[in-house]
Structure formats: C-alpha cells, structure tokens
Amino acid sequence: MRSIQGRLSLGLIAILVLVSLVLVQSSLWLFEAALRRTLANNLREEAEGLLAAMVRGPAGPQLDPQRISPRYDRPFSGHYFRIELPERVWRSRSLWDASLDWPPAGGLAEALIDGPQDQRLLTYAADYRRSGVPVRIQVAQDYRPILDSFTRVRIAGLAVVGVAVLVLLLLQRYAVKLALRPLERARAQIAQLQQGKRQQLDRDAPAELQPLVEQINHLLQQTEQTLERSRNALGNLGHALKTPLAVLNSLTLHDELAAHPALQADLREQLAQIEQRVSRELGRARLAGEALPASHFDCQAELPALFETLAMIHPQGLDLSWQAPPGCRLPWDREDLLELLGNLLDNACKWADSQVRMSIETQPDGYRLLVDDDGPGIEPERRAEVLGRGTRLDEQRAGHGLGLAIVRDILASWQGDWTLADSPLGGLRVDIRLPRRSAAR
Amino acid sequence: MRLLLVEDNVPLADELAAQLTAAGYAVDWLADGRDADQQGACEPYDLIVLDLGLPGKPGLEVLKSWRALGVSTPVLILTARGSWAERIEGLKAGADDYLTKPFHPEELLLRLQGLYRRASGLANQPLLEVGGLALDESRQLCLRDGEAVALTAGEFRLLRYLMLHSDRVLSKTQLAEHLYDGETERDSNVLEVLVNRLRGKLGRAVIETRRGQGYRFGGLS
Numbered sequence: 001m002r003s004i005q006g007r008l009s010l011g012l013i014a015i016l017v018l019v020s021l022v023l024v025q026s027s028l029w030l031f032e033a034a035l036r037r038t039l040a041n042n043l044r045e046e047a048e049g050l051l052a053a054m055v056r057g058p059a060g061p062q063l064d065p066q067r068i069s070p071r072y073d074r075p076f077s078g079h080y081f082r083i084e085l086p087e088r089v090w091r092s093r094s095l096w097d098a099s100l101d102w103p104p105a106g107g108l109a110e111a112l113i114d115g116p117q118d119q120r121l122l123t124y125a126a127d128y129r130r131s132g133v134p135v136r137i138q139v140a141q142d143y144r145p146i147l148d149s150f151t152r153v154r155i156a157g158l159a160v161v162g163v164a165v166l167v168l169l170l171l172q173r174y175a176v177k178l179a180l181r182p183l184e185r186a187r188a189q190i191a192q193l194q195q196g197k198r199q200q201l202d203r204d205a206p207a208e209l210q211p212l213v214e215q216i217n218h219l220l221q222q223t224e225q226t227l228e229r230s231r232n233a234l235g236n237l238g239h240a241l242k243t244p245l246a247v248l249n250s251l252t253l254h255d256e257l258a259a260h261p262a263l264q265a266d267l268r269e270q271l272a273q274i275e276q277r278v279s280r281e282l283g284r285a286r287l288a289g290e291a292l293p294a295s296h297f298d299c300q301a302e303l304p305a306l307f308e309t310l311a312m313i314h315p316q317g318l319d320l321s322w323q324a325p326p327g328c329r330l331p332w333d334r335e336d337l338l339e340l341l342g343n344l345l346d347n348a349c350k351w352a353d354s355q356v357r358m359s360i361e362t363q364p365d366g367y368r369l370l371v372d373d374d375g376p377g378i379e380p381e382r383r384a385e386v387l388g389r390g391t392r393l394d395e396q397r398a399g400h401g402l403g404l405a406i407v408r409d410i411l412a413s414w415q416g417d418w419t420l421a422d423s424p425l426g427g428l429r430v431d432i433r434l435p436r437r438s439a440a441r
Numbered sequence: 442m443r444l445l446l447v448e449d450n451v452p453l454a455d456e457l458a459a460q461l462t463a464a465g466y467a468v469d470w471l472a473d474g475r476d477a478d479q480q481g482a483c484e485p486y487d488l489i490v491l492d493l494g495l496p497g498k499p500g501l502e503v504l505k506s507w508r509a510l511g512v513s514t515p516v517l518i519l520t521a522r523g524s525w526a527e528r529i530e531g532l533k534a535g536a537d538d539y540l541t542k543p544f545h546p547e548e549l550l551l552r553l554q555g556l557y558r559r560a561s562g563l564a565n566q567p568l569l570e571v572g573g574l575a576l577d578e579s580r581q582l583c584l585r586d587g588e589a590v591a592l593t594a595g596e597f598r599l600l601r602y603l604m605l606h607s608d609r610v611l612s613k614t615q616l617a618e619h620l621y622d623g624e625t626e627r628d629s630n631v632l633e634v635l636v637n638r639l640r641g642k643l644g645r646a647v648i649e650t651r652r653g654q655g656y657r658f659g660g661l662s
Contacts, residue, residue, distance in 0.1 A: 235522050239494050242521035243450045245543035250456040253546055275543050279523070286524060306525065309532045313539060315559055335526040342525030 004183075005176050012172050013165060020161035028150060028157075036122070039141065040108040043124035047137040050081055051128050054135070061130065063090060076117050078142030085135055102138050112143055120144045182206045186213065193220075196296020196331040220294055227288050231335075238282045245275055283406045288333035289413035295333040299324040299360060306338060306345070310356075314349040324360040330367060330434075332414060340410045343403035344371045344430055351375030355425055366435040375427035383420040442487040442557065442602055443467045443619045447477040447503070448519070449495050457490070460546050465581060465598045466553075467622040474498030481507050485618050486514050488557055490549075493520040493531070501534045508535035515560040517553060519544070554578055561605050571604040572660020574643070583643065585661070590642055599635045603648065603658035612655035 053067035072092040083090040098116035115121040121140040352373035423429035474495035493500035523541030575584040617627040
C-alpha cells in the first residue's frame with residue numbers, strides 16, 4: 001500500500017533532481033561558451049603578437065626574442081606556439097621535446113588536443129601573409145585548470161542540489177504531514193470505530209474530506225437503522241408466529257386430544273419442530289454479524305444485568321460469577337454478544353450443580369471467553385457432536401440444542417472458534433476464541 | 442390466589458385463562474395496556490402474567506409504571522421477544538421472571554408456582570409443605586401422613602392460600618379478594634362452608650379462627 005506521502009516525495013524528488021541537473025549543466029555550458037569566446041580572443045591576440053614578433057633578419061625572417069612572452073620559453077608552461085613558414089617551422093621553447101597533434105583547421109578548434117604532462121590544449125590557428133610569404137601561426141593554451149575548476153563547480157553544484165533536495169524533502173514531509181493531519185485524524189477515528197470506541201466520525205473535517213465523512217456517517221446511521229428496523233420486523237414476525245404456536249401448544253392438551261395420545265404426540269412433535277425452526281431462523285436473522293463497525297459491548301455495563309437476568313431465570317441459588325479486564329470493551333454488536341453469552345450461560349446454569357463462572361481475557365490476537373460450570377459435563381466422545389450439529393443432548397431440558405445452535409451461528413459470523421473441555425470446576429468448560437476485528441492500521 | 446393476565450391475543454388468553462383457572466388461580470384478564478396499568482395498580486393481585494406487545498400501552502411501560510407506584514406483585518413476562526437483550530430490558534423494567542412464547546403450559550404453571558413461592562420466601566420444592574401438611578399443587582391433592590386427601594377446587598384454593606400465608610391472620614375480606622376474580626360475587630358464607638369442609642377432611646386444628654380477625658393456618662400440630 002503506497003501512501004500519499006510516499007507518492008508526493010517521489011514526485012518532488014524526481015522533479016527537483018531533473019530541474020537542478022538541467023540548471024547546473026546548462027549554466028556550465030553557457031559559461032563555458034562565453035569563456036571560450038574570451039579565450040579565443042586572447043589566443044588571436046597572442047597569434048597577432050607572434051606575427052608582430054617576426055622581424056626581418058639578415059637570414060630572412062626571424063623571431064625577436066624580446067617580443068615573445070617569457071611563458072613561451074618556460075618548458076611545459078601551458079602556452080605554446082608553432083609558426084609555419086613555407087620553408088621553416090618555429091616551435092615555442094616551452095614545448096620542449098613534446099610534439100603536438102595540431103588540428104589542421106583554422107580559427108578556434110572545437111576539440112581539445114592532448115598536450116604534454118596530461119595537459120588539455122585549446123588551440124587557435126590563423127593564416128597571415130608577411131612580405132608576400134604565407135605564415136600559419138598556431139597557438140595553444142592549457143585548458144586543464146579550467147576543466148578542473150568546472151568539475152569542482154559541477155561537484156559543488158551537485159552537492160548543493162543534494163542538500164537542497166534533502167532540505168526540501170524534510171520541509172515537504174512536514175508540510176504534507178500538516179496538510180494530511182485531517183486524513184490522519186479520520187484514519188484514527190475509523191480505527192476507533194472498528195474497536196467500537198466511537199459511533200460516528202467527527203463532522204468537523206476540512207472541505208475536501210467533508211463529503212467522505214458525511215457519507216461514512218450516513219452509511220453507519222443507515223446500517224444501524226436498517227438493523228434496528230429488521231430486528232423490529234423480526235420481533236413482530238416472531239410475535240405473530242409464536243403466539244399462535246403457544247395457542248396450538250396449549251390446544252394439544254385439551255381433553256378431546258388426550259383421548260388420542262398418538263395424534264397428540266404427533267402434533268406436539270410437529271409443533272416443536274416448527275418452534276425450533278422459527279426460533280433458530282429468527283435468531284440467526286437478528287444477528288448483526290460484522291455489519292456495524294461502530295458496535296461494541298461494554299463488559300462492566302452489560303454483564304451485571306445479564307447475570308441478574310440469569311439469576312432470575314434460574315432461581316435455584318446458583319453461585320454465578322464473572323470476571324473481565326477493567327474497562328473491557330469487546331468490538332461486537334451488543335445484542336449479538338448478549339445472545340452468545342446468554343445462551344452459553346443459560347446452558348451452563350441448566351446443568352450446573354452450584355456454580356457457574358465466566359471470564360473474559362484479552363489476548364494479543366483477540367479475546368478468549370471461558371464459561372465453566374460444575375455440572376456433569378459432557379464425555380469427550382460426544383463433544384464433537386455438540387459442536388457440530390444442533391443436537392439435543394437432553395430432551396428434557398428445553399432449548400439446550402437451540403441455544404447452542406445460535407452460539408454456533410454467532411461464532412461463524414465472527415470467524416470465532418470454540419472447543420469444549422473439562423472445567424476446573426468439575427463440569428464443562430466452553431472455551432471461545434474470538435479473533436480481533438481487522439482494524440485499520 | 443388472584444392472578445392478572447394481560448394478553449391481547451384472544452385465543453391464547455382464552456387458553457391460558459382456562460388452564461390457570463383449572464390450576465386454582467382466580468384469573469382476571471385484560472387485553473389493553475392502559476387498563477392493565479390502572480387495574481394492576483389498585484387490585485390486590487398475587488401474580489401478574491404480562492405480555493409485552495400490548496395495544497394502548499407497551500407492556501414494559503406498564504410494568505415500569507407499576508413499579509414506580511410501588512406495586513411489588515411478582516410479574517412474569519410472557520412474550521415472543523426472546524432475545525437476551527430483550528430479557529434484560531424486561532428485568533430492568535422490574536420483571537421477576539421471563540418466559541418466551543411458544544411455551545408449554547406446564548412450564549408456565551411451574552414457573553408461576555415457583556415465582557410465588559419465592560416471593561413468599563418459601564423453598565421451591567415439588568410439594569408445598571407447611572405445618573406437617575403437604576400440598577401437591579399439580580394434582581390438587583393434600584397429603585397427610587403420606588395419605589392423599591382429595592380436595593375440591595374451592596377447598597384447594599383456600600388451603601393453598603392459607604398454607605402460603607401461614608404466618609398471617611387473614612380476614613374474610615382478604616381471603617375473598619385473593620380467592621375470587623373480579624367478576625365473581627363474594628359471599629362470605631361460601632368461605633365459611635369451605636373452612637368447615639377442610640376442617641372435616643383434615644382435622645379441626647388445621648384452620649384456627651381468630652374471632653373478629655379472621656382465619657389462620659394451624660397445621661397438624
């Protein structure tokens with residue numbers, strides 16, 4: 001997943017590097033061109049000076065040493081000349097024993113030639129006529145120091161560019177961070193939403209994010225309303241179906257039917273099946289599952305009421321206790337969790353002799369719920385049966401199979417896992433592991 | 442024992458009223474939440490069976506207003522809304538028990554019996570045992586020294602009420618209020634006849650007369 005920050009940095013670096021390279025290189029080029037023009041002028045003047053140094057001597061033309069700059073005498077000074085007459089050639093003394101590969105063309109040569117001692121020479125050639133005699137004067141100047149300084153300038157320029165890129169990058173990071181702060185806030189809020197720590201995103205967002213925030217809030221609200229509506233409708237449907245079922249149940253007890261026990265048994269059996277089916281499907285349809293990211297279950301607020309209800313429904317004086325980490329909030333729908341725990345605990349209460357205990361533990365990768373009782377337990381061979389299908393282990397204790405079927409539905413919708421084990425209390429332990437919901441990182 | 446049945450479904454209410462009457466309860470039936478709100482607060486009911494989806498006023502609201510008025514009558518909620526979240530709502534509103542539809546009539550009777558025993562501070566055993574006598578509420582029989590004594594419906598109701606309130610002297614008016622529903626004419630002679638018949642079956646000491654005050658359960662001792 002690439003971040004906006006990364007993309008912006010990458011773009012900025014690319015543009016910055018490209019622009020500064022072009023800038024450094026083109027300014028060097030322009031500067032060098034101007035420099036060469038100046039040097040060309042200098043070299044032409046040198047050539048003309050040399051021409052002027054040619055004097056008529058007793059044995060034809062000769063160079064007047066007085067008029068020649070001393071730098072043409074110092075060996076390898078970096079200043080050289082060559083004067084070519086039809087019958088003779090003069091070389092500057094500074095050339096010493098080196099021979100140059102003078103370019104044949106006139107004017108300032110485009111290319112540099114190799115000189116002695118690794119020098120790079122800029123050459124200039126001009127043709128004159130002196131007393132009717134053609135004279136070709138070639139002068140050369142060492143260009144190496146300039147090349148070296150250009151290199152130094154280029155390196156310095158690159159260093160400046162590098163530092164500038166770095167500084168700009170830091171500034172940009174800071175600026176982007178500042179500009180993206182609302183996004184970061186929205187991200188944190190969505191994470192809180194997923195953990196059930198908030199119900200809505202803050203409406204106070206910048207204009208660019210406003211539609212997004214409003215849309216998310218709207219969706220959340222709509223999901224919640226839809227869930228509530230459908231739960232209501234299911235409640236009404238349940239009411240509409242179950243009341244007649246209750247009437248039918250009661251009618252089967254009438255004396256007229258009691259005279260036909262087989263018929264009565266059949267009727268009751270069928271009614272029981274309808275009842276189970278209706279309860280199961282309605283129960284399943286009520287589940288919110290993971291539809292609502294903002295849902296949560298506040299243990300400290302909900303568990304006491306749940307346990308009071310259990311104590312009311314099972315008045316045989318059981319010792320019911322629970323423990324949960326302080327401030328524990330489970331990121332699932334309140335009604336779903338109540339249904340899960342209610343059914344498990346209800347089941348435990350039906351079987352327990354005297355004690356039912358529940359504990360919630362937070363673990364790095366999720367939550368662990370333990371429900372223990374001190375009842376008869378279930379033999380290991382039969383446990384898979386309970387986990388696997390809607391089996392009723394004990395037909396006499398109503399709702400046993402159904403409650404566990406709903407537990408199974410809830411766990412399936414949460415990708416939870418459960419096992420049955422021996423409880424330290426002596427009865428059955430139901431061990432549930434719930435994975436943490438994928439929160440936005 | 443007087444029981445208020447609040448249920449808007451007529452066929453179910455008919456069935457329940459018949460079964461509850463057969464089980465020895467004096468049943469008043471109401472279908473509207475507003476009526477229930479009023480009547481439950483002023484009549485001395487021993488038990489209330491309350492449906493939640495009522496016309497006029499929702500059952501939970503009715504229950505809350507009873508509790509706000511200080512009505513402490515045990516209330517059993519009988520509803521199709523069986524989710525745990527809804528059960529907890531019911532408890533918070535002040536319910537004492539919760540039974541979801543559809544249910545087996547026997548279970549309702551057992552729960553009502555248990556609920557009333559708990560409310561009266563008695564242990565919830567199969568038989569109601571007080572002062573050496575045992576009462577089998579499901580068969581409406583009295584057991585004296587292991588020997589079953591058959592009772593008529595009226596005798597059963599009176600004996601049960603006396604046994605459940607064995608620590609109190611009950612006036613004829615009180616007894617009439619709790620043994621007969623709102624429709625029946627209350628004739629104190631009928632009560633005297635029942636008291637005499639019970640004394641005839643179980644011995645004179647079983648019901649003491651406190652002149653000017655009323656009756657008290659005396660047991661076998």
